[in-house]
Amino acid sequence: MLPWVVRRTRLPLLSLRCVDCRSESATTAEGRFRVNANSKLLDVWLLVRCVSCDRTSKLTVYERTSVRSFDPAELHGYRVNDPELVASRLLDPLLARRNRFSLDWTGAWRLDIPSGSLDQAWPVQVAVVFEDPVPVRPERLIAQGLGLSRNEVLRRIKCDVPLRRTTSAGFTFTVMAAD
Numbered sequence: 001m002l003p004w005v006v007r008r009t010r011l012p013l014l015s016l017r018c019v020d021c022r023s024e025s026a027t028t029a030e031g032r033f034r035v036n037a038n039s040k041l042l043d044v045w046l047l048v049r050c051v052s053c054d055r056t057s058k059l060t061v062y063e064r065t066s067v068r069s070f071d072p073a074e075l076h077g078y079r080v081n082d083p084e085l086v087a088s089r090l091l092d093p094l095l096a097r098r099n100r101f102s103l104d105w106t107g108a109w110r111l112d113i114p115s116g117s118l119d120q121a122w123p124v125q126v127a128v129v130f131e132d133p134v135p136v137r138p139e140r141l142i143a144q145g146l147g148l149s150r151n152e153v154l155r156r157i158k159c160d161v162p163l164r165r166t167t168s169a170g171f172t173f174t175v176m177a178a179d
């Protein structure tokens with residue numbers, strides 16, 4: 001089975017309305033946390049910036065949380081703005097739900113396909129693997145990956161998930177020979 005891999009090329013933008021200029025796009029930019037200690041309770045925020053006017057807003061990661069409940073390595077990561085921690089928090093659906101934003105993956109990911117992959121006997125089986133939770137519509141991903149029209153995709157592809165339903169979970173499909 002051929003592996004296709006979906007992976008991010010940078011962090012996605014956030015669809016988040018700016019309270020100043022009403023723009024709906026924000027970025028984590030270089031990726032910064034702010035940690036605020038109040039006796040033994042900590043607040044942790046992820047800072048994001050409006051793409052239009054540069055206004056900074058704070059996304060709540062932890063609110064009034066006991067210092068002792070933090071893993072020391074993780075807490076250190078917040079203090080030094082660990083890029084991997086920025087990525088994992090930003091991509092955590094809980095943070096998005098809590099702070100009411102969605103991720104804008106436009107131009108922030110790519111599809112890696114092994115070269116010469118269709119030089120083999122039909123039908124061909126492909127397994128799509130997601131290294132990052134990029135939401136894709138299987139129909140569009142397959143059309144792009146194989147250079148087929150959407151109609152050809154509908155005719156030649158057998159897929160184990162609905163072709164038109166957006167997903168970020170791995171799936172497999174079979175490409176049938178062209179007539």
Ligand SMILES: [Zn+2]
Binds near residue numbers: 019
């Ligand atoms: Zn703004």
